[in-house]
Amino acid sequence: MFIAFFLALRQAGVKTSLREFLMLQEAMQSGLADYDVDHFYYLARAALVKDERLLDKFDQVFATHFKGIITPAPATPDGVDPQTLPAEWLQAMAEKLLTDEEKAEIEAMGGFEKLMETLRQRLAEQKSRHEGGSKWIGTAGTSPFGANGYNPEGVRIGQDKGRNRSAVKVWDERAFKNLAGDAELGVRNIKVALRRLRRFAREGAAEELDLAGTITSTARNAGYLDLKMVPERHNAVKILLLLDIGGSMDDHVTLSEQLFTAAGGEFKHLVHLYFHNCPYDSLWKDARFRTQDAIATSDVLNTYDHTWKLIIVGDAAMSPYELLQPGGGISSFQAQSGQACLARFLTAYPKAVWLNPVQEKYWNYTQTTRVIREMMEERMYPLTLEGLDAAMRRLMH
Amino acid sequence: MRFEGTKSFVATEDLKIAVNAAIALQRPLLIKGEPGTGKTILAQEIAAALAKPLIAWHVKSTTKAQQGLYEYDAVSRLRDSQLGDARVHDIANYIIRGKLWDAFDAPDSPVLLIDEIDKADIEFPNDLLLELDRMEFFVYETRQTIKAKQRPIIIITSNNEKELPDAFLRRCFFHYIKFPDRETMQRIVDVHYPGINALLLREALTAFFELREVPGLKKRPSTSEFLDWLKLLLAEDIGPELLREKNAAKLIPPLHGALLKNEQDVHLFERLAFLHRRGAG
Numbered sequence: 001m002f003i004a005f006f007l008a009l010r011q012a013g014v015k016t017s018l019r020e021f022l023m024l025q026e027a028m029q030s031g032l033a034d035y036d037v038d039h040f041y042y043l044a045r046a047a048l049v050k051d052e053r054l055l056d057k058f059d060q061v062f063a064t065h066f067k068g069i070i071t072p073a074p075a076t077p078d079g080v081d082p083q084t085l086p087a088e089w090l091q092a093m094a095e096k097l098l099t100d101e102e103k104a105e106i107e108a109m110g111g112f113e114k115l116m117e118t119l120r121q122r123l124a125e126q127k128s129r130h131e132g133g134s135k136w137i138g139t140a141g142t143s144p145f146g147a148n149g150y151n152p153e154g155v156r157i158g159q160d161k162g163r164n165r166s167a168v169k170v171w172d173e174r175a176f177k178n179l180a181g182d183a184e185l186g187v188r189n190i191k192v193a194l195r196r197l198r199r200f201a202r203e204g205a206a207e208e209l210d211l212a213g214t215i216t217s218t219a220r221n222a223g224y225l226d227l228k229m230v231p232e233r234h235n236a237v238k239i240l241l242l243l244d245i246g247g248s249m250d251d252h253v254t255l256s257e258q259l260f261t262a263a264g265g266e267f268k269h270l271v272h273l274y275f276h277n278c279p280y281d282s283l284w285k286d287a288r289f290r291t292q293d294a295i296a297t298s299d300v301l302n303t304y305d306h307t308w309k310l311i312i313v314g315d316a317a318m319s320p321y322e323l324l325q326p327g328g329g330i331s332s333f334q335a336q337s338g339q340a341c342l343a344r345f346l347t348a349y350p351k352a353v354w355l356n357p358v359q360e361k362y363w364n365y366t367q368t369t370r371v372i373r374e375m376m377e378e379r380m381y382p383l384t385l386e387g388l389d390a391a392m393r394r395l396m397h
Numbered sequence: 398m399r400f401e402g403t404k405s406f407v408a409t410e411d412l413k414i415a416v417n418a419a420i421a422l423q424r425p426l427l428i429k430g431e432p433g434t435g436k437t438i439l440a441q442e443i444a445a446a447l448a449k450p451l452i453a454w455h456v457k458s459t460t461k462a463q464q465g466l467y468e469y470d471a472v473s474r475l476r477d478s479q480l481g482d483a484r485v486h487d488i489a490n491y492i493i494r495g496k497l498w499d500a501f502d503a504p505d506s507p508v509l510l511i512d513e514i515d516k517a518d519i520e521f522p523n524d525l526l527l528e529l530d531r532m533e534f535f536v537y538e539t540r541q542t543i544k545a546k547q548r549p550i551i552i553i554t555s556n557n558e559k560e561l562p563d564a565f566l567r568r569c570f571f572h573y574i575k576f577p578d579r580e581t582m583q584r585i586v587d588v589h590y591p592g593i594n595a596l597l598l599r600e601a602l603t604a605f606f607e608l609r610e611v612p613g614l615k616k617r618p619s620t621s622e623f624l625d626w627l628k629l630l631l632a633e634d635i636g637p638e639l640l641r642e643k644n645a646a647k648l649i650p651p652l653h654g655a656l657l658k659n660e661q662d663v664h665l666f667e668r669l670a671f672l673h674r675r676g677a678g
C-alpha cells in the first residue's frame with residue numbers, strides 16, 4: 001500500500017525510513033485516517049517527515065503523486081468544461097482579480113479581448129494540469145494564465161479560495177515553502193549550523209566535582225572523603241574568521257553580519273579579522289582599515305597555530321591582477337601576490353573553508369573565483385544553510 | 398481516547414491527527430514551531446482533555462538523560478556511612494527517581510512532557526532511545542528493571558537549536574505548528590477573551606499581522622505575545638479608533654512593548670515611522 005508513494009518520497013530526497021513507513025501502515029490500520037484524504041495527508045506527514053525543511057518537498061511529492069487520483073483532471077472548481085467558458089465569465093473573473101494598474105497594463109497589451117482569445121486557445125490545446133513553465137496554464141509559471149505567476153497580466157484559474165477549500169488545497173498551498181533548506185539565512189539558523197563545530201574538552205581551572213574520581217580516590221583512602229575536581233567542559237574549537245569587506249562584498253554585508261553575529265555567540269575562541277578582496281601582507285582588526293588597526297599576516301600565522309580552524313568569507317571576485325601579481329593589491333603595495341598569501345594561510349591551517357555569498361551557479365563566470373576554488377580544493381561553499389552545514393562538517397573531519 | 402482540542406486551546410485538524418496518532422500508536426510526538434505558538438501548552442491541554450496527570454520534564458543545557466531515569470546520590474551515602482547512619486545499608490535509599498520513572502510508575506498512563514529537548518547536549522536524545530522505545534530501563538544499583546505499567550503519552554518539544562539525531566526522529570511522530578492564519582487567530586482569541594469587542598479585535602489583528610510582515614524584524618511577535626498585547630489593550634481600555642489612528646500616523650502600535658521584545662526592532666519601527674511621516678508631510 002502506497003509503496004510507490006514511499007519510493008517517490010525517497011527519490012525526492014525526503015529521507016524517510018522503512019520503520020516510519022511501517023508506522024504509517026500501523027496508523028492506517030488502527031483507523032486513524034478513516035478514509036479521508038485530508039486526514040491521510042496529515043497522518044502521512046506526521047509519520048514520514050521529521051524535519052520542517054522537508055515539509056515543502058513532501059507537499060510537492062504528495063501533490064504530484066496523488067494528482068490523478070484526487071483532482072478530477074482539468075475541470076474548473078465548478079466542474080464546468082473550461083473550453084466552453086463564456087467570454088463574459090472569463091472577463092468577470094479577471095476583472096475581479098486584477099488591480100487597476102494591472103488592468104491598465106493589459107489594455108496596453110491589446111486589451112481583454114485578445115487576452116481572452118489566447119486563453120481560450122490555450123485551454124483547448126491543454127489537456128492536463130500543469131505547473132511551472134512559460135506557456136501552459138497552471139500554477140507558478142510565467143504564462144499570463146494560471147495561478148501564482150509573475151506575469152502582471154495574469155489570469156488566475158483555480159485559485160479561488162472561498163469556492164474551493166477542498167483537500168487538494170492543503171498541500172497545494174505549500175504553506176511550508178519558506179521553511180525549506182535553501183531558505184534565507186538568519187542569525188538563528190546560522191547558529192544551528194555552526195553548532196556542528198563543537199568539540200568539548202576539559203581545559204582550565206578545576207571547578208567541577210569529579211564524582212567518579214572522588215569515589216575512586218575515597219575508596220582508596222579507606223573510606224574517608226577525598227574530593228576530586230575537574231575543569232568544566234566547554235567548546236574547545238578555535239575559529240579564525242577572515243571577512244572580506246568592501247567593494248563587491250557590499251551586496252552581501254547583511255549576510256556576513258549575520259554570520260558574524262551568530263559566530264560571536266557560539267565560540268569561546270573566535271578571532272575575526274578583515275581583509276579587502278584577498279588577504280595580503282596585513283589584515284585589519286577593524287572594518288575601517290585604519291593603519292593602526294593593521295596586523296601583519298605573519299604575526300597572525302605565528303600567533304594562531306594549526307589547531308585553529310580557518311573560515312574565509314568572501315566573494316573571491318577581484319581583478320585577476322589583484323590575485324596573481326605581487327603588488328596587485330589595491331590598498332597598499334604588497335610584496336607577495338594574493339595567491340601566494342592565500343597559499344600561506346592554507347598551509348598554516350589544514351582545516352580551512354571558504355564561504356562564498358555569491359550563488360554557486362555564478363562562480364564559474366569569475367576567473368579569480370575559479371582560481372581560488374581550485375586552491376581551496378573544493379572547500380569553497382556557498383553561504384546558504386546547506387553550504388554552511390557542509391562546510392562545518394568538512395571542518396570537523 | 399481521542400484528543401479534540403479543549404475549551405482553552407484551539408487545535409487545528411492536522412495537530413489533532415498527529416496527537417491522536419501518537420496516542421493510538423503509543424509513540425512520542427515531537428512538536429516544533431516558532432516560539433510562542435503553544436508547544437508547551439499543548440501537553441497541558443492534552444492532559445486536561447484526557448483527564449490524565451501531567452509530568453513535565455524541563456530540559457536545560459546541563460540536563461543528562463540519566464537524570465530522567467534515576468540518579469544515585471553517592472555523596473550523601475558516603476556522608477551517611479561516615480556518620481554511621483543506619484540508612485546506608487540499603488542502597489535504594491540513595492536512588493532518586495527521575496521524571497521518566499515517575500511516568501512509567503504512574504497507575505494511570507500520564508502525559509509526559511519533555512520540554513525543549515534541544516537545549517540539552519547533542520547526545521541527549523540518543524541516550525533515551527531505548528527507554529522511549531521499550532518504555533523500560535534497568536537500575537544498576539538495585540538490580541531492578543523498571544517497566545512502564547501503562548505507556549505514557551509522550552510529548553516532546555524542540556526549538557530547533559540543535560538538530561536531533563535521525564534514529565530518534567524515526568521513532569516519533571512529528572508536527573510543526575504553523576503560525577496561525579488570521580482565521581485561526583480569531584478562534585484563538587475567542588477562546589481566550591470571549592466577547593471581546595469585534596472592532597477592536599479586527600483592528601488589533603490587522604495591526605499585528607502588518608507588524609509581522611515588516612521585513613527585517615529580528616524577532617517576529619507570536620501568538621502568546623499577541624494575546625498579552627490584547628490583554629494590555631483591554632486593561633488600558635484602548636479603543637479601536639485609537640489603534641487605527643496610531644497605525645496611520647505613527648505606524649508603531651500603542652503598547653508595542655508587549656509585541657516588540659528587541660531594541661533593534663523598536664528602532665527599526667521608529668525609523669520607518671520617521672520615513673513615513675516625512676513621506677506624508
